[in-house]
Amino acid sequence: MTEKLPVTVTALTKYLKAKFQADRNLQSILLRGEISNFKRHSSSGHYYFTLKDDGARIAAVMFQSYNANIAFQPTDGMQVIVQGEINVYPGSGSYQIYIRDMQPDGVGGLFVAYEQLKKKLLEEGLFDQKFKKKIPSFPSVIGVATSPTGAAVRDIITTIQRRYPIGKIVVIPTLVQGEGAPVSVVKSIETANKMKEIDVLIVGRGGGSIEELWAFNDEKVARAIFTSKIPIISAVGHETDTTIADYVADLRAPTPTAAAELVSLSQREILEQFSVRETRLNKAIDTIIERKKAQLKSVQDAYVFRYPNSLFHPKQEQFDRINERFHTTINEIVKSKINKHKELNSSLLIHHPSNRIQLEKQKHLQLHMTLQKEFNRLVTQKKFEMEKIVHTLDALSPLKVMARGYSLAYKDNNELIKSVNQAKSGDRFQLQMTDGKLNCEVLEVKGE
Numbered sequence: 174m175t176e177k178l179p180v181t182v183t184a185l186t187k188y189l190k191a192k193f194q195a196d197r198n199l200q201s202i203l204l205r206g207e208i209s210n211f212k213r214h215s216s217s218g219h220y221y222f223t224l225k226d227d228g229a230r231i232a233a234v235m236f237q238s239y240n241a242n243i244a245f246q247p248t249d250g251m252q253v254i255v256q257g258e259i260n261v262y263p264g265s266g267s268y269q270i271y272i273r274d275m276q277p278d279g280v281g282g283l284f285v286a287y288e289q290l291k292k293k294l295l296e297e298g299l300f301d302q303k304f305k306k307k308i309p310s311f312p313s314v315i316g317v318a319t320s321p322t323g324a325a326v327r328d329i330i331t332t333i334q335r336r337y338p339i340g341k342i343v344v345i346p347t348l349v350q351g352e353g354a355p356v357s358v359v360k361s362i363e364t365a366n367k368m369k370e371i372d373v374l375i376v377g378r379g380g381g382s383i384e385e386l387w388a389f390n391d392e393k394v395a396r397a398i399f400t401s402k403i404p405i406i407s408a409v410g411h412e413t414d415t416t417i418a419d420y421v422a423d424l425r426a427p428t429p430t431a432a433a434e435l436v437s438l439s440q441r442e443i444l445e446q447f448s449v450r451e452t453r454l455n456k457a458i459d460t461i462i463e464r465k466k467a468q469l470k471s472v473q474d475a476y477v478f479r480y481p482n483s484l485f486h487p488k489q490e491q492f493d494r495i496n497e498r499f500h501t502t503i504n505e506i507v508k509s510k511i512n513k514h515k516e517l518n519s520s521l522l523i524h525h526p527s528n529r530i531q532l533e534k535q536k537h538l539q540l541h542m543t544l545q546k547e548f549n550r551l552v553t554q555k556k557f558e559m560e561k562i563v564h565t566l567d568a569l570s571p572l573k574v575m576a577r578g579y580s581l582a583y584k585d586n587n588e589l590i591k592s593v594n595q596a597k598s599g600d601r602f603q604l605q606m607t608d609g610k611l612n613c614e615v616l617e618v619k620g621e
Contacts, residue, residue, distance in 0.1 A: 207225055290417055
């Protein structure tokens with residue numbers, strides 16, 4: 174008997190995964206079950222949950238690229254039918270289903286999506302009456318966003334032309350059915366808003382199944398209607414059809430023909446309105462005229478109009494008094510200003526620059542005389558001191574000594590000879606006398 178070798182857990186898992194992938198029945202399978210432990214990953218957007226029934230459960234994964242295409246929001250306890258692939262997840266060693274499509278079980282998926290979106294927009298306030306824009310009674314330009322080839326556009330145009338021939342109709346070709354319909358409806362609403370001339374916009378189509386009308390249950394369409402600056406009338410399907418667009422629109426019409434009637438008053442209705450308004454206007458004018466007549470009579474009967482002088486004389490007397498006070502006040506002000514001028518003139522004379530200049534000149538002259546006197550005194554004093562010093566220097570001068578018969582002996586280098594030791598026989602020297610110099614030569618040196 175051949176001995177079996179052990180395998181690793183990884184190898185076993187890979188083996189089982191290959192078996193699952195090789196089984197065609199597991200590559201595309203439909204499962205019915207109840208959702209539990211539902212979780213949407215915050216960053217990736219992937220769905221992770223458990224699909225169970227009374228006897229078993231299986232882990233389920235639906236990646237964001239697939240769950241973006243479903244029209245409802247899965248929740249715990251919801252019965253669903255899913256289509257996907259059974260495979261093994263190596264990380265946990267468990268098998269699970271990788272879902273590619275999911276629909277509610279029992280109730281139609283579109284109905285569930287409809288109710289979920291309706292609840293969401295209701296909570297956000299998109300259906301509130303306070304946001305509804307008023308539909309103009311006499312629009313100049315009427316926009317129509319619908320299929321250019323359907324019966325709805327013909328009904329709308331025929332009705333408006335018959336009832337309201339002065340209204341201009343602008344048809345914005347719109348795809349109202351199929352996968353690209355929501356984007357087309359949103360683009361048509363945006364186009365109408367950019368045109369500026371459109372006063373009111375009809376958005377709709379003829380009747381059909383819920384799938385055919387589904388473009389008007391799209392969230393993007395609902396938000397485009399809500400943000401539109403132009404008032405929008407929804408006209409989708411028949412009277413029994415109610416879409417999300419009907420709740421968000423400023424006014425809902427049960428049919429496209431009814432929408433055309435709402436924006437186009439007939440000539441008879443217009444004449445009736447004119448007649449009613451004419452009656453109201455005439456009545457209002459009569460009321461105003463009667464009121465003004467009463468006011469005029471009251472004014473005419475007033476005392477002031479019957480005796481106008483009674484109003485004029487007191488005012489004239491009041492004017493005279495004010496005029497008198499005015500002149501009195503002016504005279505007082507003039508006198509005050511004259512006195513003030515006199516005071517300023519006197520002060521100016523006292524402080525006139527010529528007086529100050531004369532005073533400063535006297536001070537300058539006095540200072541000059543004082544300075545001259547002091548200068549003369551200092552010169553005399555310094556002369557005396559200098560004569561004294563000169564006399565002293567003269568008394569100490571060598572010339573005075575030499576005048577008494579003394580002389581000074583200098584070597585050739587002008588060195589003063591003070592001792593016989595500074596000379597030797599043959600040296601030449603100069604003898605400074607009072608009246609000149611003698612060039613001499615030492616013949617012999619004798620000490621004492």
